[in-house]
Amino acid sequence: MNRLMKGAEPFFFPGSSTGCLLVHGFTASPQEMRFLGGSLAAEGYTSLGIRLAGHGMTLKDMHRARWPDWLASVEDGYHMLQGICSHIAVIGFSQGGVLSLRLCAEAKVDALVTISTPYTLPPDPRLKLLRPILKPLSTLVPFLPKGTGGWVDPSLATERVAYDAYPLRSIVELDLLLADMRSHLHQVTAPILSIHSHRDDFVPPEHMSMIQSAVDSVEKRMAWVDESYHLIVCDVDRFLVLQHILSFLKEQVPDGS
């Protein structure tokens, strides 16, 4: 019996000696990064989109996962790419950006791209209130249904492969991961590009500069998009996001593609 949701498979497109490691977000799947991965491969780059542990299976499987499992999934992808590429760029979306930052605090990479990446949990007052009791609460109410919305072009939502709820227990893990990331940001020295939407209603736009000022990189770039909400890698701004990444990669790894 197969255990992965249809469409949630990780992907690998062989190409040049510069490899892009693509890390998807919380409760999503590699499908979220497929547009970027496929487009980067079309430009000549090698691209590998990992699946985070507990994702793309069932909600119960995610409920069981802990943040070091997610970090280990990212590190797996890094080591695989290392076997076939001499230059590595890590590209993470939302929680994937958090994990990418955490990886780059210890792993040598040529470029780092964080997209719609949070610095702390979203400033939802309900979340603030519930955070201290979230762990025990998650045994009673394991899953919180997601609302619809979040898309400028809802027709693009039909392709999405993701869970339709948030495991409460995993929100605790995300918070722990964020704390661990923040305490390691000063170790990040890789050239970094951050991309965020002015209209992001999930991760406040100011989180981008909070991350940028905490890292120790010499090369720091910020780029904005204006139309999409949080999901800028899949929604209408995805082409613009791709262009920002391509010009950053060309700058950091000349002859990379």
Add this chain to the structure above:
Amino acid sequence: MTIFPEGGEPFFFPGGRTGCLLIHGFTGAPNEMRLLGEHLAACGFSVLGIRLSGHGTDMTDLLRAREQDWVASVEDGYHLLRGCTDHIVVLGLSMGGVLALHAGACLPVDGVVAMSAPYRTPHPLIQHMRPALPLLSLFWRYAKKSDSDLVDEAARETHVDYEAHPLRAVAELEDLVREMQASLPDVRIPVLLIHSRGDTTVPSDHVGLITNALGSKDIETVWLQSSGHVITRDVEQDRVFKACERFIHRVLEKAS
């Protein structure tokens, strides 16, 4: 690894359009498949040695792993390797062999090599105690491992694995083995079984049990005499490497 301990890293060696997916065993790490992987890469194959979920990091991580995580890890590896190959052979050691046989029934692969693979969990007590294990494991987390039966002393020194069996994970191993048993009749591709008479973890008669249950007509068996259970790193490892290499070439001829 970079953040996690050394020896737990998966490995990827680029090569031709034939891929070898390598799967390590229960409480083991990709390291135990690395030499075999290097040999197969030198033969011109693309090689991916995966890390099973909960392995190669910290023993406590294995407490929360479930058999579906391991099956999913294998599926991950399959899909990644598929991106650069036309043919895939899955090779696994011990529980990795169980997963390889299971993959042979569930994924479109061309051949399976199962090394030191069990047909059922070696200890009858585990089979009978299965329903009680999750509860029992709350009080008795880790079962002591018996001494390694690796004959090669240098390999024993550098072996990377957890020092005990998390009891909760043993329950998952039992479930996985049962799932494999049910899927064996659906394995219709060529299978190579390699086993050592000196294996003290999985007795030799498991080879016959697997053979009888397989749906495949093309089953080859290679017997080793002096190795222990971890045959990919023991005194007859070169025979193992050669047998795998020959088998993959044969499978390719058959497939083309």
